[in-house]
Amino acid sequence: AQTVTQSQPEMSVQEAETVTLSCTYDTSESDYYLFWYKQPPSRQMILVIRQEAYKQQNATENRFSVNFQKAAKSFSLKISDSQLGDAAMYFCAYRSGNDMRFGAGTRLTVKP
Amino acid sequence: GAGVSQSPSNKVTEKGKDVELRCDPISGHTALYWYRQRLGQGLEFLIYFQGNSAPDKSGLPSDRFSAERTGESVSTLTIQRTQQEDSAVYLCASSLESHWSSYEQYFGPGTRLTVT
Numbered sequence: 611a612q613t614v615t616q617s618q619p620e621m622s623v624q625e626a627e628t629v630t631l632s633c634t635y636d637t638s639e640s641d642y643y644l645f646w647y648k649q650p651p652s653r654q655m656i657l658v659i660r661q662e663a664y665k666q667q668n669a670t671e672n673r674f675s676v677n678f679q680k681a682a683k684s685f686s687l688k689i690s691d692s693q694l695g696d697a698a699m700y701f702c703a704y705r706s707g708n709d710m711r712f713g714a715g716t717r718l719t720v721k722p
Numbered sequence: 723g724a725g726v727s728q729s730p731s732n733k734v735t736e737k738g739k740d741v742e743l744r745c746d747p748i749s750g751h752t753a754l755y756w757y758r759q760r761l762g763q764g765l766e767f768l769i770y771f772q773g774n775s776a777p778d779k780s781g782l783p784s785d786r787f788s789a790e791r792t793g794e795s796v797s798t799l800t801i802q803r804t805q806q807e808d809s810a811v812y813l814c815a816s817s818l819e820s821h822w823s824s825y826e827q828y829f830g831p832g833t834r835l836t837v838t
Contacts, residue, residue: 614764653811655765655829701764708778710755712764 614704616713623692624721630677631687631716633702642706644678644685649715650698658700661685694720724748726830728814734836735804743799743833747816755815755827756789756799765813771797772819804837811835 614635623629635644646658661669661678668676673693677686689696697720702713727746735741747754752773757765767781771791782788786804791797801808811834815827 616764653813653832655813655815655827657826660826703765708770708772708780710767710770712757712766714762714764 614702614711614713616702616716618716619714620717620719622719622721623689623696625692625694627692628688628690629692629718631689631700631702631718633685633687633713635683635685635702635704635711637683637704637706639706642704644676645703645705646674646676646685646687647701647703647712648696648698649701655701659687689718692720694722696720726814726816726828728812728830728833730833731831732834732836734838737806737837738803740800740802741804741835743801743812743814743835745797745799745814745816745830747795747797747814748818748828750794751816751818751828752794753817753819753827754791754797755817756797757813757815758783759811759813759832761810768799768812801835804835806837809835809837 616633618632642663644661648656648658659669659671659674661676668678673690675688699715699717701715704711729744754771756768758768759765769789770778786802789799811832813832814830817827
């Protein structure tokens with residue numbers, strides 16, 4: 611079975627600084643998608659960024675970027691110029707076909 | 723337009739009772755997912771509906787769990803004879819998918835179920 615591992619239960623970053631959240635996954639598939647979702651206290655899950663496994667170029671969305679290492683099965687999220695509104699739970703997710711799996715999450719705290 | 727809505731937002735029930743959770747997806751979204759999120763944990767896939775295809779029920783944890791969807795509209799998740807371990811937030815998501823590949827899932831706010 612495919613698993614998604616987030617080894618950092620909690621992370622903290624100073625406002626305006628940069629933080630990187632780690633994610634590794636296990637799969638035997640060659641075609642799949644990886645996602646980072648943000649879940650603020652409101653419980654509303656929001657897609658932050660998406661990466662197609664067949665693309666070598668790392669995805670970027672404004673202050674959010676990923677470091678996708680397919681051979682190492684690693685998919686980290688970098689948040690630049692952290693803002694107070696970035697404080698939330700962040701979930702790494704994997705999808706192949708109908709199989710969608712989430713990591714246990716990383717709680718990010720942003721200090722003013 | 724409206725996003726995914728779920729009702730009720732909170733539900734407290736006694737052990738052994740049946741509960742029904744409702745999800746209204748975004749209009750036109752062909753795919754609908756149910757997930758369970760236990761306290762402090764990630765999302766656990768339960769069931770997936772895609773158009774008129776047979777649903778993927780591979781994530782349902784026991785036969786006490788079932789879900790229905792009428793066409794491409796409302797879905798209900800039913801838990802029979804609830805147990806304390808069923809306490810969790812149940813999240814619904816919908817997606818405009820004609821292919822499995824990459825369409826974004828839009829999540830509802832969830833239903834927090836507490837079984838006493």
